[in-house]
Each structure stands twice: as C-alpha cells, then as structure tokens.
Amino acid sequence: QKEVEQDPGPLSVPEGAIVSLNCTYSNSAFQYFMWYRQYSRKGPELLMYTYSSGNKEDGRFTAQVDKSSKYISLFIRDSQPSDSATYLCAKGKTSGSRLTFGEGTQLTVNP
Amino acid sequence: SQTIHQWPATLVQPVGSPLSLECTVEGTSNPNLYWYRQAAGRGLQLLFYSVGIGQISSEVPQNLSASRPQDRQFILSSKKLLLSDSGFYLCAWTRDNYEQYFGPGTRLTVT
Numbered sequence: 001q002k003e004v005e006q007d008p009g010p011l012s013v014p015e016g017a018i019v020s021l022n023c024t025y026s027n028s029a030f031q032y033f034m035w036y037r038q039y040s041r042k043g044p045e046l047l048m049y050t051y052s053s054g055n056k057e058d059g060r061f062t063a064q065v066d067k068s069s070k071y072i073s074l075f076i077r078d079s080q081p082s083d084s085a086t087y088l089c090a091k092g093k094t095s096g097s098r099l100t101f102g103e104g105t106q107l108t109v110n111p
Numbered sequence: 112s113q114t115i116h117q118w119p120a121t122l123v124q125p126v127g128s129p130l131s132l133e134c135t136v137e138g139t140s141n142p143n144l145y146w147y148r149q150a151a152g153r154g155l156q157l158l159f160y161s162v163g164i165g166q167i168s169s170e171v172p173q174n175l176s177a178s179r180p181q182d183r184q185f186i187l188s189s190k191k192l193l194l195s196d197s198g199f200y201l202c203a204w205t206r207d208n209y210e211q212y213f214g215p216g217t218r219l220t221v222t
Contacts, residue, residue, distance in 0.1 A: 006154075032209045043201055043213035044155070051209065088154065092209060098145070098170075099211055103154035 003027050006089055006102030015111050019076040023089035023102050026070065030091040033065055034099065035074045038086045047087075048074070079109045113138035117202050117214040125222055130175075130189040132217050134202030137183065142204040144185040145211070146177055149199040161185060197221045 006023045013019055021035075032051035036044035048063045050056045056063045062075040076083055086106045090099040114137045124130060136142050143162050147155040157170045159177035167177050174193060178186045185202055202214040 034210070036213075041199075041216075041218065043216045046210055046212060049209055090211075092211075098157055098160055101155040106152075 003100050004089065004091055004102045007105050008103065009105040010108065011105060012108045012110060013079055015079060015081060015109055017079050017109070019079050019083070019107060019109075021074040021076075021087050021089075021105050021107070023072050024070055025072070025091050025100075027091075028067075028070065029093050030100075031094065032092050033063070033072050034090040034092070035061075035063055036088040036090060036101075037083075038088060038104070040085075044088055079107075081109050081111050084108045113204070113212070115202060115204055115212060115214040117200075117217050119217060120215065121218045123220045123222060124192050126194055127191050130187070130192050130196070130219070132187040132200055132202075132219075134185040134187075134214055135183055136204045139183070139204070139206055141182060142206050144179065145203040145205075146185065146187050147201040147203065147213075149201060149216075151198075155201065159187070192221045194221050 004025050034049040035047045037047050038044040048058055050063050050065055053065050053067045060077045064073040086104040088104045089102040092099045116135050118133055145160045146158040148158055149155050159167055159169055161167050161179045164179050164182055175189050197220050200217045203211045205211040
C-alpha cells in the first residue's frame with residue numbers, strides 16, 4: 001500500500017464549478033499536509049499547508065484535514081480555466097523533513 | 112526573498128553520456144536541499160536530500176549521484192546515462208519550517 005493515495009483523475013469540470021480533490025494516507029505519523037499546484041512543464045507551486053485537523057481557507061481554496069480518517073481534501077470554489085493544472089498532495093512528519101507526495105490529479109476547467 | 116535556480120532548463124543527451132544538473136538557492140542559509148524526479152504523468156520520486164555541505168542521503172539506488180559542494184549549491188550527476196533516466200528533475204529547498212519550495216525543473220531526454 002502506498003503511503004499516500006490520491007484520486008487519479010483526470011478531472012474535467014465547467015468554469016464556475018466547485019472542485020474537490022482528495023487524498024488518503026496510511027501513516028498516522030504524518031503531522032502536516034500540503035497542496036501543490038503544477039502547471040504543465042513547470043515546477044510545483046505551494047498552494048496551502050496545514051498541520052491540524054479542520055479547514056483552512058485562502059481565497060477560493062479550502063484545505064480540509066481529517067486526521068481520524070487520514071483523509072485530506074482541497075476544494076476550489078468558482079473554478080477558473082487558470083486553475084487547470086495537476087494538483088499534488090503531500091505529507092510530512094517533522095519540520096524540514098522529507099515530504100511524501102501523491103501521484104497528482106490533473107484538473108481541466110473548461111470555459 | 113528566497114529564489115531557487117536550476118539549469119539547464121532542457122537537456123537532450125545520448126545514452127552513456129555523463130550528466131550534471133545544478134541547483135542553487137539564494138536568500139537563505141543552511142537550507143535542506145532535495146532532488147526529485149518526475150516521470151511523465153506521475154508523482155514525485157525523491158532521489159537525494161542534503162541537510163548540509165557534504166551530507167547526502169540517497170533514497171533510491173540508481174546510477175545517479177548528488178553532491179553539495181557549497182551551502183546553497185546542489186548538483187545531480189551521472190557517469191553514464193540510461194534511457195530510464197529521462198524525466199523532469201526538480202530541486203527543492205526548505206529550512207526550519209514545513210514548506211518545501213521547488214525550482215523550475217530540468218527536462219532531461221536520454222536518446
């Protein structure tokens with residue numbers, strides 16, 4: 001079993017839709033969680049990070065963590081064509097340590 | 112502010128040739144540095160990480176090696192490239208926090 005499992009996609013939605021991207025993890029030692037956005041042929045860009053259960057909101061993006069069920073989600077409201085990218089979830093154990101990544105979900109937002 | 116550079120951006124090399132990819136970080140000191148490889152449509156595979164000059168940890172056995180000759184410089188090398196070494200190589204850094212930041216990447220094609 002992989003340490004981090006991510007919904008494989010690809011996912012295609014119309015502009016303005018609410019998008020839900022999901023990951024599960026198996027190792028309860030993970031302490032913090034991140035979402036990266038990667039445009040084609042570019043390096044991943046950090047979107048959000050959190051280290052507690054609950055919701056964290058940043059503009060149209062909301063990261064949700066449920067440590068009891070080892071489940072994390074990223075919600076995108078009012079999705080835009082510019083949100084079309086691959087989204088990677090990542091988990092870490094301690095500050096400055098290595099991250100474990102999911103394989104990414106490719107999202108296309110159609111105008 | 113911190114900046115991470117990688118070069119070259121694109122590289123086409125024949126099988127059996129040597130490889131040297133360079134990564135440098137500006138605006139911070141004593142960062143943790145990472146090399147990842149991303150195959151087409153796949154997640155990130157951690158290859159090497161370094162917590163200081165001359166300190167390298169290898170995550171995956173392969174014909175690649177890494178070196179850290181200076182505090183903010185990280186080099187990925189190979190003596191003889193294989194076809195399977197093709198991919199997108201990403202350098203990342205972090206310091207005394209949770210966030211890991213990526214460079215723009217080097218796209219390597221081995222022919």
